[in-house]
Amino acid sequence: xxxxxxxxxxxxxxxxxxxxxxxxxxxxxxxxxxxxxxxxxxxxxxxxxxxxxxxxxxxxxxxxxxxxxxxxxxxxxxxxxxxxxxxxxxxxxxxxxxxxxxxxxxxxxxxxxxxxxxxxxxxxxxxxxxxxxxxxxxxxxxxxxxxxxxxxxxxxxxxxxxxxxxxxxxxxxxxxxxxxxxxxxxxxxxxxxxxxxxxxxxxx
Numbered sequence: 001x002x003x004x005x006x007x008x009x010x011x012x013x014x015x016x017x018x019x020x021x022x023x024x025x026x027x028x029x030x031x032x033x034x035x036x037x038x039x040x041x042x043x044x045x046x047x048x049x050x051x052x053x054x055x056x057x058x059x060x061x062x063x064x065x066x067x068x069x070x071x072x073x074x075x076x077x078x079x080x081x082x083x084x085x086x087x088x089x090x091x092x093x094x095x096x097x098x099x100x101x102x103x104x105x106x107x108x109x110x111x112x113x114x115x116x117x118x119x120x121x122x123x124x125x126x127x128x129x130x131x132x133x134x135x136x137x138x139x140x141x142x143x144x145x146x147x148x149x150x151x152x153x154x155x156x157x158x159x160x161x162x163x164x165x166x167x168x169x170x171x172x173x174x175x176x177x178x179x180x181x182x183x184x185x186x187x188x189x190x191x192x193x194x195x196x197x198x199x200x201x202x203x204x
Contacts, residue, residue, distance in 0.1 A: 016073055023080035030087035032115040040173045042090035046083040047171070051164040054079025055157050062154050072153065118175055166202060170195065 027046070034043045054075040061071030133156070141149035174195055181188040 013070075013073060016077060020073070020077045020080065023077060023084055026084040027080055027087065029112050030084060030091060032111045032118070033091060034087060035115060035118075035176050035179060036111055037094055038176065039090060039094060040176045042087060042094075043176070044170075044173055046086040046090070049086045050079040050083035051161065053082040055161050055164075058157050059154065072157075075157075115179075163203060167199065170199065 027050070031043055031046070034040075056075075057078045058071040058075035061074055137149045137153050137156075140152050174191075177191055178188060181191060
């Protein structure tokens with residue numbers, strides 16, 4: 001990257017990227033482990049925690065003139081870290097009450113490979129969802145100013161919290177139900193349609 005394109009702040013943001021990706025990876029791996037052990041409540045709680053912590057951190061950073069540009073990135077990092085910690089605690093609690101082995105790199109890697117299709121599907125969905133959500137902010141920044149786009153992004157974060165909490169919680173439990181019903185496509189189709197109607201009603 002040419003030096004004239006990179007300010008000190010942008011270099012600092014790039015340094016945060018590996019930590020953010022590592023936290024997201026831990027969440028994906030531990031989510032797969034909880035799916036394997038049918039811990040739907042732990043996965044739903046972790047997703048709700050991630051949404052609340054992410055949005056809370058972003059909003060708190062917005063009140064500080066010194067760190068408000070880092071609000072969105074810091075929110076994602078802290079939110080993913082909180083979700084990974086929540087799933088890690090759930091795995092320890094599960095191990096302490098059962099005879100299952102504690103998750104480690106050797107046991108988690110096969111689980112991640114087994115459930116790789118979830119990540120492949122969710123990655124495409126995440127890209128489409130992010131593109132749709134970020135398009136208005138980019139248009140506002142282009143047509144008006146970055147400050148207006150920032151106000152819009154902050155307001156969107158706050159207003160969208162209830163839907164994100166409900167969506168993340170339901171999506172986590174749906175993945176586990178889909179894994180159980182994969183041998184009965186008719187039941188899976190009915191369950192998917194029912195969830196879609198419920199979410200559509202909530203959004204409307």
